[in-house]
Amino acid sequence: MRRLLSNCGILSSADEGFKYIPCGFLGVDGDAIDYIGGARPEGYDAEMDMTGTVLIPGLVNAHTHTAMTLLRGVGSGLPLQNWLFDAVFPIEDRLTPELIRAGSELALLEMISTGTVSFSDMYMAPEETVEAVLRSGMKANICRPVQCFDPTEPVERNFRVRESLELYDKYHNAGNGRVQIDFCVHAEYTCTAGVARYYADLVRERGGNLHIHLSETKKEHDECVEKYGVTPARWFADLGAFDSRAFAAHCVWVTEEDMALMREYGVSAVHCPSSNMKLGSGFAPVRRMLDLGLNVGLGTDGAASNNNLNMLEELHLASLIHSGLTGDPTVLGSAETLRMATVNGARLQGREDTGELRVGMKADIAALSLAGPHMRPCLDPLALATHSAQGSDVVMTMADGRILYDHGRFLTLDAERIYADMERAVRALYNKP
Secondary structure, eight states, X not given: OEEEEEEEEEEEEETXXXXXXXXXXXXXXXXXXXXXXXXXXOOOSEEEEOTTEEEEEOEEEEEEOGGGGGGTTTTTTOOHHHIXXXXXXXHHTTOOHHHHHHHHHHHHHHXXXXXXXXXXXXXXXXXXXXXXXXXXXXXXXXXXXXXOOOTTSOGGGOHHHHHHHHHHHHHTXXXXXXXXXXXXXXXXXXXXXXXXXXXXXXXXXXXXXXEEEESOSXXXXXXXXXXXXXXXXXXXHHTTGGGSEEEEEEOSSOOHHHHHHHHHHTOEEEEOHHHHHHTTOOOOOHHHHHHTTOOEEXXXXXXXXSSOOOHHHHHHHHHHHHHHHHTOTTSSOHHHHHHHTTHHXXXXXXXXXXXXXXXXXXXXXXXXXXXXXXXXXXXXXXXXXXXXXXXXXXXXXXETTEEEEETTEESSSOHHHHHHHHHHHHHXXXXXX
């Protein structure tokens, strides 16, 4: 079917920035954009009047842990190592596939309703999340994280490696490519060198995409140097992990040498400003990464360390914090941050056909309402999208030309059933009556 979105503002792509069409038309043919312009085209089967909205590319959450919605707020006020080992891991040990499904489906509702069309997920029992994504119409890069805490464990017997490979064989490119299966070493401090090296070889053989945590905290970074004599980035590179396409979440404490290494190997970075500030981890050197030519995306991290999955909030924070940190209000512009949240995230996922409103690209679109007082007047639409817009301003989310969310209604998921499942999961997980 050919569908026309009419009478809307459009932040379309232009070179490395955006061009604004104040009262335009966007045509969708099947799953792709086939027209963008200020003149009304003919020949469409259906039309949606989008008066009072601005269309932006659908957002890409480049690093999250979806099922951690069930741990929203757990361990608040703790630094990362205590948060992870003392607060989070003991609860995660009680998770079952059924509970993970409930948490993941709740996350999909949250992301769809705030304009996210694609996300990169790292969590246990990933089959549950894959199936939820296939039902939802969203896109996702999903991996089963590999960890090893026992240096005597034979690498061939690591069950997480086996589950990761089985996930890839079963689901990679499912849903006409909407689901991509990535590979994952959780982090240097949660994996032995032997398992990481063995796994890196398997990823390279399959031409896989590797998702890791990297230098999130000073403690992690410094202890790696103390233990191995190299930084986490060098540790991963020396083990062959960067011989595959890779992207690294956080990158707060990476050095100049680390960033040069990432540029050499084409490793993308994912900036997670809310999580890094909530856990007191610090501020990633995003401006320096961009100046060096690194591809930098944006991510929310999990709901336990954020505490939401609202990418518009990440956009806002990323646009602000580096100005405050450097004393330079020009350090990171609105166009750069919106690209981080859209096309840059799509690139690190290996999706070359999305992330931009451009003819020929997939019809992955979010519509922002201009009705609220905080969205008026619309003098600078780009600044409005990055500094003023709230998740609640999203009135339509479309992925591959399919409308997933429309003015408060979820069209592909049963929200009431998901909320009920979430309540049951919370009672089971926390022994609540």
